[in-house]
Amino acid sequence: MKLKTLSKLEKILAAGHLAVTSECGPPRGSDPEVITKKAEMIKDYVDAINITDNQTSVTRMCSLAACIHLKLMGLEPILQMVTRDRNRIALQSDILGAASYDIHNILCLSGDHQSFGDCAQGQNVHDLDSMQLIQAVRHMRDEGKFLGGGDIERPPNMFVGAAANPFADPFEIRVPRLAKKIAAGVEFIQSQCIYNMDKFELWLKMAGDRGLLEKVYILAGVTPFKTAGMARYMKKRVPGMDVPDEVVKRMADTPKEKQPEEGIKICIEQIQRLKEVEGVHGFHVMAIEWEEMVPEIVKKSGLYPRPSVD
Amino acid sequence: MIVADKKPIEEIIEEIKDDEKILILGCNECVTVCEAGGKKEVGILASALRMYFLNQGKEVKIDEKTLERQCDHEYLEEIRDVMDQYDAVVSLACGVGVQFMAEKYQSTPVYPGVNTCFLGVTEERGLWTERCQACGQCILARTGGICPVSRCAKRVFNGPCGGSTKGKCEIHNEIDCAWQLIVDRLKALDRFDDYENLIPLKDWSFERAGGPRKVVREDVQQ
Numbered sequence A: 001m002k003l004k005t006l007s008k009l010e011k012i013l014a015a016g017h018l019a020v021t022s023e024c025g026p027p028r029g030s031d032p033e034v035i036t037k038k039a040e041m042i043k044d045y046v047d048a049i050n051i052t053d054n055q056t057s058v059t060r061m062c063s064l065a066a067c068i069h070l071k072l073m074g075l076e077p078i079l080q081m082v083t084r085d086r087n088r089i090a091l092q093s094d095i096l097g098a099a100s101y102d103i104h105n106i107l108c109l110s111g112d113h114q115s116f117g118d119c120a121q122g123q124n125v126h127d128l129d130s131m132q133l134i135q136a137v138r139h140m141r142d143e144g145k146f147l148g149g150g151d152i153e154r155p156p157n158m159f160v161g162a163a164a165n166p167f168a169d170p171f172e173i174r175v176p177r178l179a180k181k182i183a184a185g186v187e188f189i190q191s192q193c194i195y196n197m198d199k200f201e202l203w204l205k206m207a208g209d210r211g212l213l214e215k216v217y218i219l220a221g222v223t224p225f226k227t228a229g230m231a232r233y234m235k236k237r238v239p240g241m242d243v244p245d246e247v248v249k250r251m252a253d254t255p256k257e258k259q260p261e262e263g264i265k266i267c268i269e270q271i272q273r274l275k276e277v278e279g280v281h282g283f284h285v286m287a288i289e290w291e292e293m294v295p296e297i298v299k300k301s302g303l304y305p306r307p308s309v310d
Numbered sequence B: 001m002i003v004a005d006k007k008p009i010e011e012i013i014e015e016i017k018d019d020e021k022i023l024i025l026g027c028n029e030c031v032t033v034c035e036a037g038g039k040k041e042v043g044i045l046a047s048a049l050r051m052y053f054l055n056q057g058k059e060v061k062i063d064e065k066t067l068e069r070q071c072d073h074e075y076l077e078e079i080r081d082v083m084d085q086y087d088a089v090v091s092l093a094c095g096v097g098v099q100f101m102a103e104k105y106q107s108t109p110v111y112p113g114v115n116t117c118f119l120g121v122t123e124e125r126g127l128w129t130e131r132c133q134a135c136g137q138c139i140l141a142r143t144g145g146i147c148p149v150s151r152c153a154k155r156v157f158n159g160p161c162g163g164s165t166k167g168k169c170e171i172h173n174e175i176d177c178a179w180q181l182i183v184d185r186l187k188a189l190d191r192f193d194d195y196e197n198l199i200p201l202k203d204w205s206f207e208r209a210g211g212p213r214k215v216v217r218e219d220v221q222q
C-alpha cells in the first residue's frame, strides 16, 4: 500500500502489523515532566501516543504543547483535537503549528460537552463538527489549501484519525456513521473502550458486509478496570459506555486486593480475542491514570516487541 | 415565538427602588402566549410591587399598560403622550421590545422585566422548549425537519456524537438527542439513506457571528 504521509503509525499499519497506541493526559499545570515521565514509561511498548485535548472538558496543558514534548523525545504523538474550543481559524492554525514540529497524526473529535468540566459556564464553539474537521485536515494536506482557499506553504502531513463509538445509540446508525467518516476522509479509527465484545464484533461484521473494513484501519480501544467500583461507574455514569453485567460481576466477585490484577487479565483476554477478528488492525490501550500497566498488558498480549519500520 | 421567563422580582426592585412613578408595560404577543409578560403578568407584577413599596412605607405610583406589540413603531407611539409622567418603565416584552422602547424614548430608563430565552414552542401549558436559533440559513430540509443548531448541545451537523444514550443527550437524560430525533424522522420519511450525506461546513456569517443582521425587502418598502 502506498503511504500517504510520513506517519510512523501509518507505516506500521500499512506493513500489516497490529499497531499499539496508548494515551497520556496532560497535567493540570505546566510541569512538562508529567508528560515526559508517562511517555518514558510506555514508549517502548507502543507505536504512537495520543495526547488528549482537555478531556472531559477539564482545563489542562494543551495537547499541542504536550505533543511537542513527545516529539522532542523522538516519540510519535497523535494530536487529539476537539472542535469544542476552537473555531476554524484556530483549528487550522494549531494544525499548522503541529505540522511545523512534524507531528504526523491527528485525531479529530467533537469533545465532551463543557458542562462536564471545570468551566461549565463557558461558551462552546463547534464551528465545525468532527466530520468536518476530518475533511478540513484532508483538504489542507491533500490540496495544500486553507479552508478559505489560499495556498499553504508546506502543508501539514498528517495521518487522519477519528474516534468511533459502536456502543452509543442508536446502534443502527453506527455503521452508516463509520461510512460517513470514511467518506469524510478518515484513515484510522480508535474505538471507544470495548467491554461488550459481542456488540463490537457485530459492528465490525456489519462494517465488513458493507466493504468498509478495507477502507480504514480500526484500532480496538481497551481500558483495564482497576476496581469493581470503576466498572460500575463506567457502566452507570459514562455516556455512551456499554459494560455488560457479567464483566461488572466478574470484577465484583474478585476480592478487593485482587481486582487490579483481574482487570488487567480481562483486558489481556479481550486483546487476545480481538486479535483474531477481521478488521482489527491494532489496539488503543487507554490505561487511565494507570499508564504503568501498559507495558505488562502489551507484553502479556503478545504484542511485544514493537516492530521497527524505519 | 420568542419565549421569555419572568425575572426574579428582587432583580426588578433593585433597578427601580429609587423611582416614584413607574409604568409596567406588557406586550400582547409572544410573551403573552408564554405567560411571562402579557396583561395578566403586568397585573401580577404591579400588585407585588405596590405591596412591596407599601411595606417599605414608600409612596410609589405604579401604572399598568399592555401594548399590542413593542416591536413596532405604531404601537409604541401610543404611549408617547404619557411617557413624561414616569421615572422609569419596566417592559415585560422580550429584549427586542425593551430595546425598541429605549431607542424611542431616549430620556426615560427602560428596564427588562423578563429574561428573553429562545425561539420555541409551547409543548404543553407551562412547558416551552427551544426549536430555532435563527442561524439565517435554514437546513431543516436536510435534517428531517429537526434543527441540530438549536437542539443539539454541540450543534453537530453530522451527528450524533458519541454521547447519545437511549435517545437522550449526553448533557442531561431529560434532553432528547437531536440526532436521534433526526434519524427517527428520516426513517419515518423513508429517507434513512440521506443520513450518509455529509453536511458541509456551515457559513456562520448569516448567524450572530456575522454581526448584527438585517433583512431588506425592497419589494415591500414604500
Ligand code: SF4
Pocket (backbone or CB within 6 Å): B151, B152, B153, B154, B155, B156, B159, B160, B161, B162, B163, B164, B165, B168, B169, B170, B171, B176, B177, B178, B179, B180
Ligand atoms: S448526544 Fe445528541 S444532542 Fe447531545 S450533543 Fe451529542 S449529538 Fe448532540
